Amino acid sequence: xxxxxxxxxxxxxxxxxxxxxxxxxxxxxxxxxxxxxxxxxxxxxxxxxxxxxxxxxxxxxxxxxxxxxxxxxxxxxxxxxxxxxxxxxxxxxxxx
Amino acid sequence: xxxxxxxxxxxxxxxxxxxxxxxxxxxxxxxxxxxxxxxxxxxxxxxxxxxxxxxxxxxxxxxxxxxxxxxxxxxxxxxxxxxxxxxxxxxxxxxxxxxxxxxxxxxxxxxxxxxxxxxxxxxxxxxxxxxxxxxxxxxxxxxxxxxxxxxxxxxxxxxxxxxxxxxxxxxxxxxxxxxxxxxxxxxxxxxxxxxxxx
Ligand SMILES: [Zn+2]
Numbered sequence: 001x002x003x004x005x006x007x008x009x010x011x012x013x014x015x016x017x018x019x020x021x022x023x024x025x026x027x028x029x030x031x032x033x034x035x036x037x038x039x040x041x042x043x044x045x046x047x048x049x050x051x052x053x054x055x056x057x058x059x060x061x062x063x064x065x066x067x068x069x070x071x072x073x074x075x076x077x078x079x080x081x082x083x084x085x086x087x088x089x090x091x092x093x094x095x096x
Numbered sequence: 097x098x099x100x101x102x103x104x105x106x107x108x109x110x111x112x113x114x115x116x117x118x119x120x121x122x123x124x125x126x127x128x129x130x131x132x133x134x135x136x137x138x139x140x141x142x143x144x145x146x147x148x149x150x151x152x153x154x155x156x157x158x159x160x161x162x163x164x165x166x167x168x169x170x171x172x173x174x175x176x177x178x179x180x181x182x183x184x185x186x187x188x189x190x191x192x193x194x195x196x197x198x199x200x201x202x203x204x205x206x207x208x209x210x211x212x213x214x215x216x217x218x219x220x221x222x223x224x225x226x227x228x229x230x231x232x233x234x235x236x237x238x239x240x241x242x243x244x245x246x247x248x249x250x251x252x253x254x255x256x257x258x259x260x261x262x263x264x265x266x267x268x269x270x271x272x273x274x275x276x277x278x279x280x281x282x283x284x285x286x287x288x289x290x291x292x293x294x
Contacts, residue, residue, distance in 0.1 A: 010128035010239070052129050056174050056254055056274055059129040066131065068210075073278040075291040080278035 015049040015060060021072055025079045028094070036088040039067030043088070046070075113170055115285035118178040125177060126239045129273065133209035133238070133259050140243050142227065143262040146198045154192075156243065162187045165226060169249035171256070172285040184247055186228030189220040192263075200265035204272060205246050205257040213257050213272035214281070215248065217265065224250055227260055252283040252290070 003013045015031055022030040031047040042064050049060040049069060057073035062085075071082040083089065114120060137156040144152045154162070166185050172178045204214050219225065228247040229236050236242035241258025248255050254274050275281050280289040288294060 010126070010130065010132050012131075054125075055127050055129045056279060057129075057277060061130060068130070071277040073274075073291075075278055075293070078278075082277040084276075 010052060011054055012050040012052050012061075015045070015047040015051055017051045017053055018046055018049075018058060018060060018070070018072065021058065021074065021079060022081070028091070030091075032092055034088075034090045035069050035086045037062040037065060037067060037069050038085050038087050039069075040065035041087065043090075113180060114178055115172055116288045117290075118172055118176055118285065121177045121179055123177075124179060124182075124240065125173070125175075127173065127175065127254075128239070128258075129211060130209055133207075135208050135243055135259065137243060142192075142244065142260065144192060144196055144265065145262060146196060146265045147200050147267050150197070152196060159187065159227075159244070160229065162191055165223075167226060167247070167249075169247070171249050171253050174252040174254055174279065174283070174285075174290050178285075182249075183232050184226065184228040185230035185233075186226035186244070186247055188223060189225045189227070190223060192227065193221070196265070198265045200267055202266045202269040204264040204266060204270050205255075205260060206262040206264060207257045208259040208261045211257060211259070211273050213246075213255050214270055214275055215251070215255055216269075216282075219248060219251065220263075224248065250284075252280075252285050254279065255283055 019031045033046050034043050035046055036043045039062055050063050052059040057071050059068055060070040062069050067085055069085040073080045140156045142154045142159055164185050165188050168181055168183050170180045171182055201217055203217050203220060204212055206212050226247045227244050229244040231240060244260050246257045246260050271281060278291055280292055280294055283289050
């Protein structure tokens with residue numbers, strides 16, 4: 001698990017922090033999903049993104065270009081996942 | 097005879113000032129959706145851009161030479177904390193917009209670092225909003241939005257954009273960073289307008 005704890009900057013943790021809230025609603029481990037950043041077009045696993053979690057929602061940013069690739073907001077009875085910063089979301093097919 | 101419970105009528109002044117669903121804190125939590133931008137005062141600039149594309153800009157020296165107010169206000173974060181009696185120094189939006197010709201009804205506040213938030217123009221006027229550059233008698237530190245941030249205490253604090261760079265005046269409303277991600281378009285803490293369905 002990587003993070004910038006101790007740095008003189010806003011705190012971030014790695015994309016594994018998204019596993020809980022997303023797994024809970026989607027019933028699958030999304031940290032192995034891959035996202036293609038709309039900013040720099042590189043593809044990385046969700047676990048590699050930097051997640052700013054001291055905010056009104058979870059904000060995942062590309063570690064390459066810093067752009068936002070995903071925002072997750074939890075409200076009463078719903079979780080909203082905004083993916084406008086991503087071009088492609090790819091998921092492994094579960095092995096039966 | 098009415099049953100008077102102990103403390104009835106002795107409600108703390110604070111409680112009446114606490115919007116629904118909020119708790120009081122004396123800390124000043126840092127919330128951030130990304131890395132903290134570091135803007136040197138020599139490169140800092142504030143712009144007001146009207147719907148016709150007309151730009152007014154202030155350098156740091158020009159901006160801090162404007163008449164300033166010292167509001168003491170309560171602030172309310174959508175993550176449920178409220179902080180009472182915060183002391184700021186800043187330039188009223190009435191002052192900044194005094195000579196700006198516009199028919200706009202909406203404003204998008206743009207920040208260094210890419211954040212944005214939208215507000216009705218009328219909520220920025222009549223002494224209800226400032227561009228603040230001091231907190232508690234000290235220059236506003238970067239983690240709290242320095243060099244200068246928007247301060248609109250009557251709305252949830254995500255509307256008070258940190259690291260303010262520009263105010264874009266618009267004829268139409270354009271939702272910002274959190275408003276497009278499920279948060280309320282207006283964000284009145286007294287009506288508990290947290291999420292867009294509220
Ligand atoms: Zn990128």
